[in-house]
Amino acid sequence: MPTLHLTGPLGTSISVDVQDDRDILNTLRKYGKGGWTSGDxxxxxxxxxxxxxxxxxxxxxxxxxxxxxxxxxxxxxxxxxxxxxxxxxxxxxxxxxxxxxxxxxxxxxxxxxxxxxxxxxxxxxxxxxxxxxxxxxxxxxxxxxxxxxGTGARNNDRAQERATAEAPF
Structure with a gap:
């Protein structure tokens, strides 16, 4: 199970366990909306x-x-x-x-x-x-x-899932 180490806008550090590699980018998006960063x-x-x-x-x-x-x-x-x-x-x-x-x-x-x-x-x-x-x-x-x-929401979600699975990590 991958773990993301994040730093918040006020300098707080947390670790977030991610169930699957395919969830990493969605988890980064979720926390990133609040200004949390995963590295330098x-x-x-x-x-x-x-x-x-x-x-x-x-x-x-x-x-x-x-x-x-x-x-x-x-x-x-x-x-x-x-x-x-x-x-x-x-x-x-x-x-x-x-x-x-x-x-x-x-x-x-x-x-x-x-x-x-x-x-x-x-x-x-x-x-x-x-x-x-x-x-x-x-x-x-x-x-x-x-x-x-021109891409339907469902097709976009599928493409995003495929791309996330192929992301260079």
Missing amino acids: IPAGGLSLPLAMADNFDWTLIGARPYTNADGEQAVMYKGQSYKRRELDEVDTKKLKLPKIVKYSRGARPTDPPHLKEGEEGGVQYVTLISFRGNGKVIEAYVDPNKATV
Whole structure:
């Protein structure tokens, strides 16, 4: 029986037993809605295919999307606000970069050095997640409320169950 170790928004730690591997993502969604997280984001942030930028299920990592006072999309994660930034594709003779959608924030002096990106003494930031590349959508990570249009609820549930069973753990 798998066990998830979660940390709440106030720093409380709990362990939750999950009956079956197929229930892991649903359990993460359940607790993630309340801001519970299951781990730390790696240096450079998580990386997922660009096709998931608008349908990723933020509850899986305990984050909550919102629109800030300036009308910009952002997510709240562990008490920190990460703004959506869209970096256009660059295709020159010297440099080739794909389009990237990322959620990041300005680095703080208290952030661990391995999480900070950018030049020392210059502008530095911390990336929560980047969406880039032509990879396939990972159905298990799609927000059930933003599932593919035209898919019936029952078919979507079945697809989600299959994808959850095949999720890369």
